[in-house]
Amino acid sequence: MATTATISISSDIAPGFGGISESMTLTQAGTLTDIDSTTGFQIRKLSATGAVDLVTMASELVEPKDSVAAKIYIRNIGYKGDIDKSTGVTIGVKAESIGMLYGGDWMMMPLTCIDADDITVNPENDNTVVIEYVLFYEEA
């Protein structure tokens, strides 16, 4: 076993679209060697608008290697089982907004892990919302 991520997308928007089902094994950059480090699952509770760091790259206990094959999974899990599609949290890298995760939405994306490229979260309102995430990376 290793670290694997499988995505399945189904949609009836376009007639004939057969969906997407793809799997990837998270490996170290440019090799078939399994990725070997993770932060493990973490959560962050947010109760006010304003961008804060979800991951501060320079403050990680183990320094991730820069510009290789790191990945992060993030999900808006609502609060105490109440997943509110109207409470979105904008995910960003450094000062750049990527997009908004509404209640229940998830994302998986590669990361540079460069110290300046922190992962930020910014709720759109003051409703309490919890973000769960896990980072996979290579040690520097």
Add this chain to the structure above:
Amino acid sequence: MATTTAAVTLTSDLLSDNMSVSASTTCMKAGTTADGLDMMEYGYIDIVTGDQFDLLGSDDSTGSLGNPVSGVMANKANKVYIKNHSTDETYYVSIMLDAQAIGKLYGGDWMFIPWSATDDDKDIEITASGGTNKICYALFHQGKTLVAS
């Protein structure tokens, strides 16, 4: 209502107990629970090395790759899927958003992100390394500004 569902299963043996997480979301229009995303673009292209291209353009002009994905409504609940189908693990594409580096997708890697496209500059840009990379992408969105011919 059109229905688009994105599910992920994540497993890992890096921790003392195996991790297995499954999540699924129905992709709705921004801030609603009653109306799903109803437009999509889906493509498969070769990205040659040497230049940075707009894979998905957020403005009203046609993307430099010639794909008709421009005009996405800004600040909405758009979702983007990208997979690097290159079979050589040393090949990769660098993903950027408005000149901000996001990360690299090596051969076999995929990503799935929300894309707010907050203004005309928020293109999703791509640069290939190692050789010509084969890229599959999909954009699920809720609106598009058509470009007059």
